[in-house]
Amino acid sequence: MDDLLDIVDAKLESRLFIGSALYPSPQIMSDSIKASGAQVVTVSLRRQGAGQGTDFWDIIKALGIHILPNTAGCHSVKEAVTTAKMAREVFETDWIKLELIGDDYTLQPDTCQLIEATKILIADGFNVFPYTTEDLIVAEKLADAGCQIIMPWGSPIGSGQGLLNTFALRTMRERLPDIKLVVDAGIGKPSDAVEAFQLGFDAVLVNSAIALAEDPVAMGTAFKYACQAGRIAYTSGAMKSRDMASPSTPTIGTPFWHKHE
Numbered sequence: 001m002d003d004l005l006d007i008v009d010a011k012l013e014s015r016l017f018i019g020s021a022l023y024p025s026p027q028i029m030s031d032s033i034k035a036s037g038a039q040v041v042t043v044s045l046r047r048q049g050a051g052q053g054t055d056f057w058d059i060i061k062a063l064g065i066h067i068l069p070n071t072a073g074c075h076s077v078k079e080a081v082t083t084a085k086m087a088r089e090v091f092e093t094d095w096i097k098l099e100l101i102g103d104d105y106t107l108q109p110d111t112c113q114l115i116e117a118t119k120i121l122i123a124d125g126f127n128v129f130p131y132t133t134e135d136l137i138v139a140e141k142l143a144d145a146g147c148q149i150i151m152p153w154g155s156p157i158g159s160g161q162g163l164l165n166t167f168a169l170r171t172m173r174e175r176l177p178d179i180k181l182v183v184d185a186g187i188g189k190p191s192d193a194v195e196a197f198q199l200g201f202d203a204v205l206v207n208s209a210i211a212l213a214e215d216p217v218a219m220g221t222a223f224k225y226a227c228q229a230g231r232i233a234y235t236s237g238a239m240k241s242r243d244m245a246s247p248s249t250p251t252i253g254t255p256f257w258h259k260h261e
Contacts, residue, residue: 003235005203007180008095008127008148010066014039015197016227017068017182018220019207020060028216030059036220039065042097042205044072045087068129070097075110077117084121096121097129097151107157107185111138115145122146131184134168136175143179150176151184151205154196158208160188163195173200190219190226197230198238 005012018038023029033041043060060067069087074080077100084096100117102110109132118128122145130142134152142150152172155161163169163183173181182203183196193204206223213219 003231005180007202010039012039012066013037014224014227015203015231016193016223017042017203017205018210019205020044020056021207022211023216024211026056026059029211030063032210032216032220033063033065034220035217035224036206036210037224038220040068041065042068042070042207043091044070045083045090066095067091067093068095068097069093070131071099074100075102076100077113077120080113080117081120084126085124088126094125095127095129097131099131109133109153111135114138115141118142118145118147129182134165134172136168136172139172139176139179143176147179149180149182151182153185154183154192155186157185159186160209161186162188162192163199166195166199169196169201170199190222193223193226194230194233197227197234200234203227 005015014037016036016038017040018033018036019042020029021044023032041060041063069091071080071083074083080098080100084098087096088094098114098117098121100110100114101107111132114130114132115138118130121128128147129149129151130147131151131153132138132142139150139152152169154163163186180202182205183201184205187193187196187204187206188209193206196204204227210216210219210223
């Protein structure tokens with residue numbers, strides 16, 4: 001049976017979302033995205049639009065995958081809402097990855113303003129993909145506001161520190177069983193993606209770990225298979241850990257053959 005990711009109005013074979021920033025060149029970006037097998041690419045209207053002409057947009061459109069605009073760099077509700085509306089016009093999609101930064105050092109989301117902006121955008125017909133922390137209460141409020149998908153960080157954006165609070169992420173997964181959950185930031189290596197899937201998350205979003213690798217195209221391929229392995233491991237039902245050793249070959253009731261001299 002195909003294990004498709006049913007998200008908003010799309011059914012995706014890949015559970016890897018990929019970013020479009022920081023690559024050494026547009027061609028390497030394109031090749032890396034293709035190698036990853038990702039079917040959703042995030043783009044920033046504010047950061048990517050200036051000074052790149054039409055070449056960048058032509059490359060993104062040529063990929064033929066879903067575009068998820070984001071509001072990266074926004075610090076207020078008004079700024080985020082305005083950027084989202086501009087992105088809807090430019091990309092002709094009601095998908096928006098809502099980022100509303102509260103701290104310029106950690107790039108931690110301002111969760112109070114995030115909830116407010118989410119309510120405004122959902123009322124305006126957007127499908128909001130909110131970037132948030134691992135805070136369960138905030139996630140519940142976002143779900144109550146109408147979000148079908150929530151994107152908590154694993155650790156600060158671009159830090160590559162992996163999943164720092166697995167207890168909180170696991171709890172969020174358990175408490176929000178009907179919400180699609182995507183680890184959005186902090187993933188630094190393919191094994192981090194595997195860990196996210198083994199916690200039961202539906203997808204991961206990766207940018208820096210691929211774009212800043214020595215070989216982004218090869219790293220895109222690595223993440224492709226890591227996401228597949230992590231998801232299969234989760235759905236196949238991993239064994240439970242044990243406090244004591246347990247032999248893989250039981251000896252009770254098994255005859256022993258002794259060598260006679």
